[in-house]
Amino acid sequence: MLGLTARRLGARAAAAAAAAAAAHGRLFAAQRAALSSLVYVETKGADGGFDEGALSAITAARALAGPVTAVVAGTGAAAAAKAVAAVEGVAKVVVAQDAAYDHALPETTASLLKALQAKEAATHVFAPHSAAGKNVLPRLAALLDAQQISDVVAVESEDTFVRPVYAGNAIATVKSSDPVKIVTVRTAAFPAAPASGAAPAPEEPAPPVDAAPLSSWLGEDVAKSDRPDLASAKRVVSGGRAVKSAEGFKVIYDLADKIGAGVGASRAAVDAGYCDNSLQVGQTGRIVAPELYIAIGISGAIQHLAGMKDSKVIVAINKDADAPIFQIADYGLVGDLFAIVPELTEKI
Numbered sequence: 001m002l003g004l005t006a007r008r009l010g011a012r013a014a015a016a017a018a019a020a021a022a023a024h025g026r027l028f029a030a031q032r033a034a035l036s037s038l039v040y041v042e043t044k045g046a047d048g049g050f051d052e053g054a055l056s057a058i059t060a061a062r063a064l065a066g067p068v069t070a071v072v073a074g075t076g077a078a079a080a081a082k083a084v085a086a087v088e089g090v091a092k093v094v095v096a097q098d099a100a101y102d103h104a105l106p107e108t109t110a111s112l113l114k115a116l117q118a119k120e121a122a123t124h125v126f127a128p129h130s131a132a133g134k135n136v137l138p139r140l141a142a143l144l145d146a147q148q149i150s151d152v153v154a155v156e157s158e159d160t161f162v163r164p165v166y167a168g169n170a171i172a173t174v175k176s177s178d179p180v181k182i183v184t185v186r187t188a189a190f191p192a193a194p195a196s197g198a199a200p201a202p203e204e205p206a207p208p209v210d211a212a213p214l215s216s217w218l219g220e221d222v223a224k225s226d227r228p229d230l231a232s233a234k235r236v237v238s239g240g241r242a243v244k245s246a247e248g249f250k251v252i253y254d255l256a257d258k259i260g261a262g263v264g265a266s267r268a269a270v271d272a273g274y275c276d277n278s279l280q281v282g283q284t285g286r287i288v289a290p291e292l293y294i295a296i297g298i299s300g301a302i303q304h305l306a307g308m309k310d311s312k313v314i315v316a317i318n319k320d321a322d323a324p325i326f327q328i329a330d331y332g333l334v335g336d337l338f339a340i341v342p343e344l345t346e347k348i
């Protein structure tokens with residue numbers, strides 16, 4: 001490519017171009033040497049809980065050469081920081097212990113991350129592709145005049161990332177030229193970073209940030225459940241439209257409880273009011289990749305498959321032998337769910 005440029009520009013211009021290219025190369029090498037990442041950790045409550053999706057974001061950040069600084073923010077930050085500091089690959093934990101960062105309000109949290117990005121000269125900011133990550137990072141990207149790279153499933157290099165598009169029917173490899181890369185991570189695609197067993201990473205308090213609260217948290221109405229959380233459950237049992245009613249969903253809950261599974265649903269089941277909408281799996285719901293996914297009375301529309309097709313083993317129960325779900329199922333049972341599922345639950 002340089003040879004072609006030399007023929008076009010003449011010898012002096014080519015020499016200048018070569019010098020510029022060399023300088024660019026040195027700059028690029030310097031940038032490589034200075035890679036560093038922030039990972040946003042959303043806290044849950046005051047007693048040290050945090051969104052474990054951040055552990056997958058830490059794994060993604062570790063694919064780069066630079067140090068990883070975890071930013072733990074919220075009322076429970078000091079307690080959560082203890083656990084985060086012990087995670088493998090975390091070089092430092094910044095503790096933003098302040099109720100202003102509770103509930104991941106983007107106005108305050110994005111301002112905090114912007115200040116820390118500047119302080120740490122971070123080249124990358126990662127967060128899980130969770131409600132909080134999807135809420136906070138776009139505002140941070142706007143503040144930094146960068147284009148967010150969303151829902152990545154692989155980190156190829158410091159500027160190149162892989163992400164599904166068209167409900168997972170195509171995979172795009174995207175290259176960003178922004179100086180700071182703002183990245184949300186599909187947690188199902190990266191294993192959680194484990195606790196290191198080594199000495200915990202150092203902690204330091206976050207600097208005060210002057211972020212005028214443009215919004216305030218009024219409350220939330222969260223369905224309470226003792227079942228495993230859908231996003232992290234190793235097994236998921238999902239029901240579809242065929243379950244027919246909220247009462248009919250009992251067969252789904254019974255099987256799930258028998259095998260210690262989380263419960264999911266198709267959008268048709270959610271829209272019909274058979275279960276809470278937090279259970280929806282799919283393009284516009286949760287994305288899961290458990291070891292075992294049992295789809296009951298679900299046809300297998302592409303929007304549903306977008307949320308579960310990376311599951312390790314897929315079992316489908318459907319009375320229609322030609323239902324599309326069977327095309328991706330490892331095991332299939334053709335028949336009436338109201339006969340098969342109670343029998344299965346009883347026999348397990």
Ligand SMILES: Cc1cc2nc3c(=O)[nH]c(=O)nc-3n(C[C@H](O)[C@H](O)[C@H](O)COP(=O)(O)OP(=O)(O)OC[C@H]3O[C@@H](n4cnc5c(N)ncnc54)[C@H](O)[C@@H]3O)c2cc1C
Nearest residue numbers: 240241242266267268282283284285297298299304319337
């Ligand atoms: C923009 C957009 C986003 C969407 N996002 C999502 C999403 O996130 N998640 C999602 O799930 N959908 C989503 N959808 C909807 C999706 O297209 C389908 O309409 C939906 O997934 C269908 O749900 P279902 O499989 O439960 O119902 P159906 O397609 O009606 O399938 C019911 C299945 O049950 C079987 N069945 C019936 N009776 C029995 C019985 N007694 N025993 C056993 N099997 C039986 C039938 O053979 C059939 O295969 C989206 C659609 C759009 C346009």
